Amino acid sequence: MWITCYLCTSILFESMLNRRILRTKVFKAVYSYAENPGMTLKEVEALMETSCEAARDLYLFLLSVIGPLTAEARSRIEAARAKFNPTEEELNPNMKFVENGIAPLLEQDPDFSKITAKKKLSWEQYDVFLRHLYERVRERKYFKEYLSRGERSLEDDARLWMRIFEREFEGDAELSDILEDISIYWNDDFGYAVGWCRRTMLSLASGERWNLPPLYLSDLPGNDGRDSDKLFVFRLLRTAYNNFSASADRIAGLTPKWNRDRICTTDLALIVCGMAEAEAFPETSIKIIINEYVEIAKAYSTPESSGFVNGLLDKLINKHE
16 A cells, blocks of 8 residues: 555644744744844744744645646646647547546535635635646656556545645745745745645545644644643743843853854854753753754754854753753
């Protein structure tokens, strides 16, 4: 079987945001506070919550492209058939993609339709991008192979959509501009949201109905709060916020060549977050904490920052061991 029961189960019982993403969200909120020290804790928390929810909204927006792209293909076929002198191929086109089983599963799902409508997530005004996307997809080798296969199954359709999400969206400048216009948060969460779209294809192909992924592990049915990601992210943010000034002074004290005002704000925010996590969650391994913020530094700061963050955190929080 292409899809195992284990894979399907793992999709159903995971939250949208893992700990790495949550740490990144906290880091960005702390960075905003470092740049705007007049922000209240309530404002910083609201900023972080908006950023967390935006990751799921991006997933919904990208997933909702399936119906419009299928409709674009259908309109092309209908236009070709209506020509004055259509060819035999235009009169008898391959309908496999137009009749794929994934599009109606989402379009006819009342929960999916309701939430995308409520959030006003629509591709209606991006018809030019949809035309360009379909023109590109229809020339791909994987798409032509899909059309040529006699097989018609939900699994085959899901495999195609997984390839479209994986190969056509990353690095597309036109799509990047669209996402940036809709939300300032979306480009940072793009890869993660695409990954969730692909996971959803696995779930739908296995016969499962679409379900909105919970943001936090504690939001899953039956969770008693012991693994509350929501508790984790808010405690971490509040600790970083409340201790920011004292933490910054300690950091400056260990960097005599770089006073507080000269330390890169990104690095400062990362180190403050690492210190906050060590204080708020003393049961977490110091090695894990340091490694996590070093990895975030590699993605968001300068080439030298990972070593700087690693060294400072090692000196500042290893007393907890």
